[in-house]
Each structure stands twice: as structure tokens, then as C-alpha cells.
Amino acid sequence: MYGYAQLTVIQVLTHLDTTYGTVDAFDLAHNLKRMNATWSPSQPIEDLWNQIKDAQKFAADHDPITDQYAVRSALENLENSGMFTDSLRDWRKPTIAAQQSFATMETHFTAADKERRRILTSKGMGYANKATEAKSNKDSPASTKGDKNGVPMYYCWSHGLGPNGNHTSASCSKPVTGHRKDSTADNMLGGCCQIHRKAGERAIYRRPQRPNRDNDENQPPADPAQG
Template sequence: MTSFVPIDHFTKTTLTAIPPDEKPNYNSLKIIHQELNANAMTIPSALGGGHYGHLALVLQPITYNDLPYTIPWENPEHPGPAPDHGVAPTGPQITENNRVYAAREQRFLIYRATETTLQKQLLEAVPDTFTKALKNELYGYAQITVRTLLQHLDTKYGKVDADDLVDNIKRMDANWSPDQPIEDLFNQVKDAQKFAADHDPITDKMAVRAAIANLTNSGVFTDAMKDWRKKEEEDQAFTDLEKHFTSADKERRCILTPKQVGYANKATEKPTKGTANKATNRRHPMYYCWSHGQGPNSNHTSNTCTKKLPGHRDEATADDMLGGCCVIHRRAGEKAVYRRPQRPSRENEENQVPPTNT
């Protein structure tokens, strides 16, 4: 019988390791969980409903049984040293018994090889210090399942504390730049919701407020924001926000000039000699502030300005400055395009012949 090597089928041959000088935490363990789940599912099995491969080896039973189309998973057992043919079997009975025995043995060997390989991956990704409590003096981790190891790590190091929740809000509120796909903003808000779901839930209204604040700070959705505020409250769910601003962002990108979008289509091209600086400069968009004008700082817009002059207009944009400052600030190191003509020297002025009156 050909030996089965599960890692040849895994999507991740090496898990994302936790550095030796760091303790496991919710986020690092979450990544390991995801990678182990994906690997376990790549190895097919008819057990547990047959839809999730060997995923039951890395999920707790209550979690696995909550998945659709599953039945309780039972680890296969080795069928014994040889087929049991009973008394006076016929030729067809022997053939069928051999077939059933081979199938059961193969199922067991695949299960054991998968379990062992997943366990090996986990132990390589987590410093021994944090799993040593389960290590046996005689046989190490040989009889410790992946599920047991994960449960130990989750219980001792995977709890979410107050600092984690604060950091999660910071990630949700992180500045979104108009250069990025708008989906990045939606995803960071939804990721924060998922993180906090079992600890300090972020409601749909809270998610909407966070996204609106970020979109407002970007300074590029003035008209879309006005239309959003006109909507009834029941039409201002997060799913509504995604549809509304996805459409607005698409329209925004359609009407921008190549300079405003930073020559995005050329962003991956290698500039030729002599034009490198010119191409690089064009890839940087500009941002507008009513009090201070236009500049390259994405964190300085009319709405986010921290030194607003009297009469400042938060809603002013480069397309509609509302009487604001028209100064354009260069980036650090950028050369000016315009050069003022050199003034004539005093000596040349004195030598000039004044025109005569006729």
C-alpha cells in the first residue's frame, strides 16, 4: 500500500510561527487556527458528513457540529491485523471482506497521517514553552491531539482583554486613503465587528458611524455624504452604506483626471531613464484644505484640519473650494515647475537709453 503524505496536499506547508520571544495571543492563534483549518479540509473524508475533509480534527466538537451538513465525527479505528472471514467463507465473501478491510485500513491510515502532520505543524509554529504543560516525560506529545493542544493554547493565551478591544477600535478607525480601494475601509470595519462579537459587540450603528467618520475625513465624498444624510434611518444600515459609497466611489474615480488618481494604470511600470522622477511625482494625489490649500498630506483635508482659520469650511474640496485658499504646496524635495525671470541688474538699468519724446 502506498504511503499517504498529507502535507503534499496542504495549502500551507508551514504555519505562521509565533516568535520565540512572544507569547501567543488571540490574533496569532487566530491565524494558526485558520491555516490548520484550511489544511485539514484539503484531505477528503466521508466521515462527519463528508463535506469538510478532516476539519473535525482541529475544531472542537460543538463548533464542528454547528456547521451545515455535518454529523458527529468519530475517529476511525484500525480494523485489526487481518480481515475476519468467519467460518467457511465463499470466494465472493472473501473478496468483499478484503475490500472492506482495505478501505477501513486506508481510512484509518489517512486519518492518523493527517492528525500527526497537523500536530507537527502546530508544535513547530508555537514555542515549546507554551505547550510544555501537556508534554509527557516518556512519549512527548505523541498521544496529544491537535484539538487538545489548541484548546490549551486558546484557554491560556487566547483570551481577549481590554487592551485588545481598544486596539481593535483603533484598527477600525484607522485612516482610509482615497488611493485605496473603498473595500479596504468596509473590511476593516467588518473585521473589527467580528473580533469584538463575543466580547464587546460593535453594533451596526456603531460600524456605520465609524465608516462615515472615515469617509468624511477623506474629503472626497461631499455630495455623496449629503445624499446619505437625506436617507431615512431605516435605510442607513451598514449594507446600505456599502452600496451607497461603492457607487459614489466608482463615480468619483470616473470623473477624476489622470493626475488626480495618480496615474494608477502606470503604477506598476518601471520608469525609463530620464523620466523616473517625473513619473514618480505624478503618482501622488493631492488633498485640499480650505484654510491652507492643496498639498500631498492625505491626513490634511478641510474636514481634518487642526488649524482652521476664521470662516473655515469643512465641506470644501479641490473641486469646490468655496472661496478657500488656492495655494498649492509642493512635496518635500519637489522642484518648482515655474521659474521667475531674472531681474535686470542695476548696471543694465542705468545703461538703458530712455525713450525720447517726439
């Protein structure tokens, strides 16, 4: 029994055919069923090629399976997978159609499957990086907010919100009395609510003058680093 453990299905069937009898119509029909079994994109594409090749070998001396039939069987599986739209379109182009065989099909779609898996891997890594970045921003004491152009803004309890990533509540070099290093843009803890422009941005807005306005001695000093 253990002597057959390393044998493929086709090797076992060939051995049984040679040792115990001839292949009948039922065996051939069952062989075609195995050949046309559904292939899943989660499997290596080599599984699809092997199931077709094994079927061809089994039927070779009884009812040979032509290359054309093998190609049609593979195409049906590939189309049903929904994963090879562009490659199937290329396969049907006249320049390729003239050279179609099972061997060229194997080469063509093996390359397409390799590229498909590469893209899936790249996307998976991209999603993972975005998730890590989102978690990092959420956990960071310097919580950021994006302006209308997507520029990140960093919060300082003493000086407010600005584009300087090196100036946060935790890293402020000129804190005012009562400064809270644990304040963030999401939780200012009563800190400064000013928003600073990025460096080089021209000021357009002008605050209207107020009559009899008293100087606010508690107003925090301007921070040139916020720019």
C-alpha cells in the first residue's frame, strides 16, 4: 500500500490498466470529467495544466484527447474564473490565434497568472501600509488634520495648528504658561485655536478693526517656526 503513496493519479490508473484490465467507456468518461474539473484562481495555475495533461496521457492509447479539445477545456476554466479578461482578449487576437496550441496557451496564461498574483501582492502590501499609517496617525500624540489640499497640519497647545511637522504640543520649544504636551488636534484640552499658514503663503484675509479694543496680554506669542 505504501508503495503507491508517492504516485500521481495518472500513474496509479496506468498501473491498474496494465495490471488488471482494459480501459472502458466509463473510465474514459470519468477521465474527461477529471480533466474538466473546476479550477480555482486560489490554486496554482499548474494544477490546471496538470489535470489536462494527465487526462491526455490516460486516454492516449484508447481515445486520444486532441490539443484543440485541451485548449477548449482550459479556456472554459479560465473564463469561468473571471480573472483573465485582458489575457483572454489577447489570446483571441489574430496574431496569436494563428499559433494557438496547448503549449503556447500554457506559456501565455502562466505569465498572465504570475502578473495577476504580483498585482494582488502589491495591493495587499499597499492596504497593509495604509492601515499601519492610519493607526500610527491615530496613536500619535501629534494628531494631524488635512486641509483642503490634503496638507497635514500639526497641533501645538501654545501656538495652534500649523504645517510644521516638527512643532507639536509634545515638541514645542516656546511653550506658554499652562502648556499641555498631551494635547492634540482631536483633543486640544483648551489650547490655542489659531491656524497658521504654510511658509510662503500670501495673506489675503484682513481682520476688521474693532473700536476700543483692549490689548490681550494673554495672547500667545507668534511662532515663526509655524510659518
